[in-house]
Amino acid sequence: MRILYLSTGLFYKGGIARYSRYQVEALRRIMGPENVRVLSMMGRGPDDFEGEFQADWSGPAKEPRLRGRVAFVLAGFRSFFDRPGRPDTVVWVNHVNYGPIGWVLRTCGARAYIVNTYGLELWSGMRPHRRAALFRADHVVVDCHFSRDYIVQENMAPEDRTSVVWDPVDTERFSPGPASAEALQRYGVAVRPDRFRIITVGRLNVGSRHKGVERNIRMLSGLDPGLPVDLVVVGDGDDRPRLEALAAQLGVRERVFFAGSVPDQDLPxxxxxxxxxxxxxxRGKNRGEGIPLTPLEAAACGLPIIVGNQDGSREAVVQGVNGWCLDPFDLACQRAAVERLARDPALRERMGRAARERILQEHAFDVFVERTRTALQRVLPEPQS
Structure with missing residues (x-):
């Protein structure tokens, strides 16, 4: 039995790529590396994930146009047909947008076809051929219950052919401890010991405004003036100049640190x-999250987290224990939560410990491997070593 893993991209720094890298590593552990063949439509670029990761085939670094997509599809078909044992091949597609490839290979004799789904692609107007491929998948792996419930309610796939596998976190690398002053200096982050600091991590693109960085800045500008609070924004993109201008317009530019894109080794x-x-x-059309990875990484480092209540983000929080799940548009409620934590060191320490403990229980890589094994066994009932 072997896996043919088809990925839209494994090397960029987005959450789907990181989830997919973890998934490939889990499959290699379950099946053996020699039984997992990996193709990545987008190859490695200069600003991508810095660590070592092996793919058997990859396309160009930048997001491919038609030629790159055709090359990816042809590489998938060659990988399937050029090797013996096609009936023993499970085709695993990391994004529903390319699910039709898996569906076609299934009709050509693959043992099974599995596809991943996450969040906004589900409720943003899925094209009929993609929806058909999703419905015909032997199994659908979803990164949160919110998205799985949406799939079932909208009759996109039956519940008994779905599994929820939450995102994992590298709990050794993302762990509590002192921050490196040298690393912070590289990104212009001034650490003043008497100030409370909030961090938000994500792409600063126009298409990613649902992540709420603008609302973070507006929330900051309305806090109690006597409360020393700073905001650290990690990420880059075409919306950054507008956000910097907004911070200046609201009079908080000196309290908002735009760190830009940060290499993985410095993120902890x-x-x-x-x-x-x-x-x-x-959440809305082309807006929303499955379960976002960056709050989980922060929690692994011992930080309380605040997330939105409209999408899969809410599964990252046990309300009032490791943080809060709040209305994204209720800035007054968000300010109250921030002010409470800023004024109560004992509360944030208690929540930070609970945040770390929840990550160890629910999001450690070993837990992810076992949930991936269980999902695979729904398709391949025989035990995997």
């Missing part, structure tokens, strides 16, 4: 330098 230090993580997303 940025989390450790702060007291709270916020990613309060909203």
């Amino acid at each position: 230090d940025l989390y450790r330098s702060c007291h709270l993580s916020m990613l309060v997303s909203d």
